[in-house]
Amino acid sequence: MAFTATRDLMLPATVTGSWPRPRWYNQNLWGRPLDTAMMDPWFREQFTDAHAVVVSDQARAGLDIVTTGDYHLDEDVAGRSWHHYPLQRWKGLEHEELQTARTRSPLLSYPIGTMLDSIYKTWRWPRVVGKVAHDPKNPLEYAKIWRITQQAAAAAGRPVKFGTCSAQVLAFFLDSHTPEYSLDDKQQLIWDMAGAMNLELRQLAASGCQVIQVEEPTLHFMARYSPEKREFIDFLVDAFNREIEGLDNVEVWIHTCWGNPNMQKVFSDESYANSMAIYLERLKGDVWTIEATENHLKELPLFDAFKNSLPQEDRRRCHQPPDPPGRFPRGHRRTGAPLPQAHPR
């Protein structure tokens, strides 16, 4: 971990990642390898042009760090592709299907007639049928997508932040149909997914990406709603650190929120109180972003207790007077999010 993109910037401005598509961008991958789709001139032209557009939009808006807009993800119901993109490409998963009444996932038990019931059931989930692993025949291609976007951003002189869902958020939705994994204990599944994701992130870092954002590790959810599961929370810390292992010269961001700001809320009594120390002191990474405006900034005082624990090193690296950005290894910056969102991911 290292501060690269934001080292000399006071109050860097960016967005989380996904960005509404131009109206003409109507192509999708639907599980195909990127290289396959890029042989189609209609897809190729839309895909590269769309990435140039999102970079242009964000640069014109004055952002310091731009994103890919998550334009490699399909335009499907309620942002499904955010988590299905890796699931459609890793080994050990097959046959997306509607959930049965016997599913073990509590997230799939919202009352019929609610939007969340509609979303979670429409999404469908694959069966786990074997050991989950990276598939070299259909890689996630994060490095290639980043290069396409950074090529467009080069003239604007902006670094492109690449974001991906955390591997550990995926397992909670899946039911195992193989003796490879226990039906209820998700630890081995999470561990294997973290390893599969790590390969892709290492490739992304090797390609030159300076800012990698891993989105929605489940620690704030677990610490808030199941704080008694200490051993499992400890395991999730290890799993997350495994996911980003080896990203030594990359600025690693950890994005967290509580689901659907401005849409039908998933939680009503969310709080980071139990996970402050986890995110600030136990996870590797450089930047931690939080959901702030959706709850009217009420959790900001939680940071007061951690002010003095931040390393107070080298605050004079930047040329900008009078108080340039300091950096702290394994410390975390935090996001004061000035705007609420209208759509998840």
Added chain:
Amino acid sequence: MRRCLKHIPADKLILSTDCGFGRQGFNRHLAFYKTAGIAMARNLILKELGLPERYVPVADPRLAWDQLPDDEPHTHLPPLR
């Protein structure tokens, strides 16, 4: 942003959105101007802190194009007033 700075030092603060804008239902026009609002608010705070502001192209009056250009008399009708 000012409320954030009461609890988080300016050199430890990054400005972003609560979550992504999504793909299915959100308006690109809205996303653009919400985002420009972040950058312009950043500049307000930088100014308050005595630091250099950073360029926001969409907020550059010289580049504004969706108005009657009173200062382009060669190609437009003269202003009414």
